[in-house]
Amino acid sequence: MRINADFSRRASLAPEDHGWVKSPQNGVERVMLDRIGEERARATSLVRYAPNSYFPHHLHPGGEEILVLSGTFSADDTHYPAGWYVRNPPASGHRPYSDEGAVIFVKLRQVSPGETQHVAIDTHDGANWQRQHNRDVCPLFSDDVEQVSLQRIEAGELLLDTPVPNGAELLVLAGELIEDSQVYQRWSWLRLPVGECGHISAGAAGATVYLKTGHLSQVIGDKPDDT
Template sequence: MLVNADLALRAAVTPHQYQWIASPQPGVERVMLDRMGGEKGRATSIVRYAPDSWFPHHPHPGGEEILVLSGTFSEGDTHYPAGWYLRSPPGSCHQPSSAEGAVIFVKLRQMKQDESRPVRVDTRDVSRWTVRNGRECCPLFSDDIEHVSLERIPAGATVFGAQVEGAEMLVVEGSLREREQEYERGSWVRLPPGTYPDLVAGRFGACVYLKTGHLAIPVSLDGASC
């Protein structure tokens, strides 16, 4: 299966374009944002857990990245309310579930194979936030290639002040605007290298999951990182 699979092309999905598709597990649905391959392929998705839904214990040979958007997401006996960022490296295993229901942003098989450190960040913790380049930032992950953060962008401010070498965004709060196009809360946007002077925060500002650098990591046809 191929969905927005050419990483060199711009792609965007707004909430009114969501198409919820059942997963193999009852009570769990997802919106496919980009995908290369089937159930074990490289994928970016919005995933919705109904109350008392779960997945069997399973491994993630290519790693998994999660941002909890609403509800509470659980791994075994550990519970993560909205605002938690989870990054589990290649070779990790877990048994996910949600007693109350949850919506999460998920990226699968998009890590370097030598990544080994689990990451857990509570973005509600004010001590995690700093001011960088004139706006609030909560760093989530960074290595020699990839940089992930939450960014609070003031109303009308540009998202990128200079050329960017590819980026991926999820609007967590507020909205972004680009000329006549508005990207409201829940919108996902992937941008190829370029300059984007018209991409600005909406009238009430925006909080955005921002990821850069990763689009340069080559992938094989089965979605695994090369």
């Protein structure tokens, strides 16, 4: 299966176009944003857990990155309410579930092989935010390959003012972004290829976005993974 698998091209999906499809596990549905592979794949998805749904314990040889968008997502004996960012290194494993239901943004098999640390950050904690270049930023992860953060963009402000050498990917978490006549509302996803910037600015109420840069010069990992 290949969905938005040409990383040299722009890709996007608006909330009204979200096509929720059943996963192999009862009560768990997905919107596939990009994907290379079948059930075990390099994948970026929105995943929706119905109350009391779960996946059996499984490993993630290529690592896993999660942002909890609503509800409470749990893994083993740890619970992550909306706003938590979780990053699990390669070779880690867990039993994910949700008692109350949850929607999460998930990236599978996109973690560098050398990563060893588990990351868990509460983005609703003001202590995790800092002022950078006249905007509020919550740093989530950074290494020689990629930079991941949440960013609060004021009304009319450009998201990116220069082309990103190694690509960018974003998910709108609040407010809206505008590019010409296109409006990206909450839970819109957009991937910009290497060297593209786009004239993307925040709408009248501003915007909060998940922003990942530097990771699209190559597709990290080409082996299957569990979801």
